[in-house]
Amino acid sequence: MSIYLCPEDGHTLDSEEEDIIKWCSAALYVGGADTTVSARASFALLMCLYPDVQRRAQAEIDEVVGKGGLPTWADEASLPHVSSVIKEVLRFAPVVCLGPPRRVLAMTHDPGLYPDPMTFNPSRFLAAPEKSPQQDPYKVVFRFGRYVCPGAHFTEVSLFLNVASILATFDILKAVDDQGREMDPVIEYTDGITRIVPRPGASSLILADP
Numbered sequence: 001m002s003i004y005l006c007p008e009d010g011h012t013l014d015s016e017e018e019d020i021i022k023w024c025s026a027a028l029y030v031g032g033a034d035t036t037v038s039a040r041a042s043f044a045l046l047m048c049l050y051p052d053v054q055r056r057a058q059a060e061i062d063e064v065v066g067k068g069g070l071p072t073w074a075d076e077a078s079l080p081h082v083s084s085v086i087k088e089v090l091r092f093a094p095v096v097c098l099g100p101p102r103r104v105l106a107m108t109h110d111p112g113l114y115p116d117p118m119t120f121n122p123s124r125f126l127a128a129p130e131k132s133p134q135q136d137p138y139k140v141v142f143r144f145g146r147y148v149c150p151g152a153h154f155t156e157v158s159l160f161l162n163v164a165s166i167l168a169t170f171d172i173l174k175a176v177d178d179q180g181r182e183m184d185p186v187i188e189y190t191d192g193i194t195r196i197v198p199r200p201g202a203s204s205l206i207l208a209d210p
């Protein structure tokens with residue numbers, strides 16, 4: 001946003017223009033901070049609970065990008081398992097659910113749209129010869145119409161790069177207690193404008209074998 005503070009035509013901003021830039025910057029920061037943190041926390045939690053899903057997505061990255069490489073946005077279309085993990089994280093644990101957007105939770109857990117909605121199952125978004133993929137949750141988790149999230153496209157890219165890079169370099173495991181015993185994380189969310197995983201530290205990231 002700082003580019004708007006130095007307009008190309010060189011005119012000096014008046015206080016109203018400065019005010020608009022200030023508030024737009026704040027809105028983008030507030031809108032973008034907790035939301036992506038929540039999605040990433042859900043991703044880590046679900047990956048340590050579903051290690052087979054995690055391994056499948058990692059194997060896909062190894063096949064497409066090669067071991068030791070980092071995926072880029074250009075790889076997205078070739079990584080359907082990784083993309084389906086992100087879709088299922090956002091469907092299973094939608095980030096913004098307060099007030100009218102609570103409808104988002106009802107929609108992403110509607111058994112008519114998503115059979116067996118309480119099961120974390122990214123393959124629901126993969127096309128197969130005898131079944132079509134289920135509805136892309138991006139159509140609802142960012143809301144729609146006049147209330148649609150202006151950061152949706154930015155999030156799609158940044159979440160993909162985050163998730164794909166973490167899967168390429170780390171194994172996500174259950175955290176261990178001070179006796180070295182694995183702890184079973186609970187899927188439990190706070191209620192608020194942004195839903196967050198209330199217990200940080202449920203999972204741990206270990207560098208994967210190179």
Ligand code: HEM
Pocket residue numbers: 027028029030031032033035036039094095096100101141142143147148149150151152154155
């Ligand atoms: C997982 C990530 C995200 C999700 C699920 C999400 C979801 C949403 C939803 C559902 C709304 C509409 C709220 C309403 O009912 O009024 C919204 C609004 C908004 N989002 Fe996002 N968002 C995400 C990331 C971001 C990012 C990264 C940015 C900025 C870079 C952003 C900026 C905003 C702003 C500024 C609004 C308010 C728009 C307005 O009132 O006109 N969001 N977001």
